[in-house]
Structures are given as structure tokens and as C-alpha cells.
Amino acid sequence: xxxxxxxxxxxxxxxxxxxxxxxxxxxxxxxxxxxxxxxxxxxxxxxxxxxxxxxxxxxxxxxxxxxxxxxxxxxxxxxxxxxxxxx
Numbered sequence: 001x002x003x004x005x006x007x008x009x010x011x012x013x014x015x016x017x018x019x020x021x022x023x024x025x026x027x028x029x030x031x032x033x034x035x036x037x038x039x040x041x042x043x044x045x046x047x048x049x050x051x052x053x054x055x056x057x058x059x060x061x062x063x064x065x066x067x068x069x070x071x072x073x074x075x076x077x078x079x080x081x082x083x084x085x086x087x
């Protein structure tokens with residue numbers, strides 16, 4: 001159950017990154033510096049969570065280390081994003 005929830009979260013986050021990446025050229029106002037990098041970083045981290053969940057579903061021993069590492073990477077992404085947005 002926990003893995004399925006994490007997979008859903010990773011898919012939602014990856015979809016949000018893809019939508020943000022595709023909408024960027026359509027916006028009339030210029031984006032802050034580094035917006036594209038942050039969007040791509042979100043996609044990479046979300047993809048890492050998705051791959052590690054897939055490994056956990058298949059009972060791969062690599063998932064024991066990949067899943068916590070990808071969750072920590074997402075947490076670090078959130079810290080970087082809040083620092084970048086000056087929250």
C-alpha cells in the first residue's frame with residue numbers, strides 16, 4: 001500500500017513537472033532565473049522515486065537503498081526550492 005501511494009505521488013509530481021515545462025514557453029512574463037533547471041530537477045527526482053518504487057514492487061534488493069535515497073533527494077529538492085523562492 002505504501003509503495004502504491006508513493007508511486008502515485010511520483011507520477012503526480014512528474015506530471016506537474018512536465019506541465020510546468022510545457023507551459024513555460026506560452027507564458028508572456030519572463031520566468032525567474034533557474035526556473036527551467038528547477039523544473040528539470042523536479043522531473044529527475046520524481047523519476048527516481050518512480051523507478052525505486054518499481055524496484056520495490058519487484059522485490060529487488062536495490063530498492064532497500066534506492067527508495068530512501070530518492071525520498072531524501074526529494075526532501076533536498078524541496079529545501080532548494082524554498083531557498084530559491086525565498087520562503
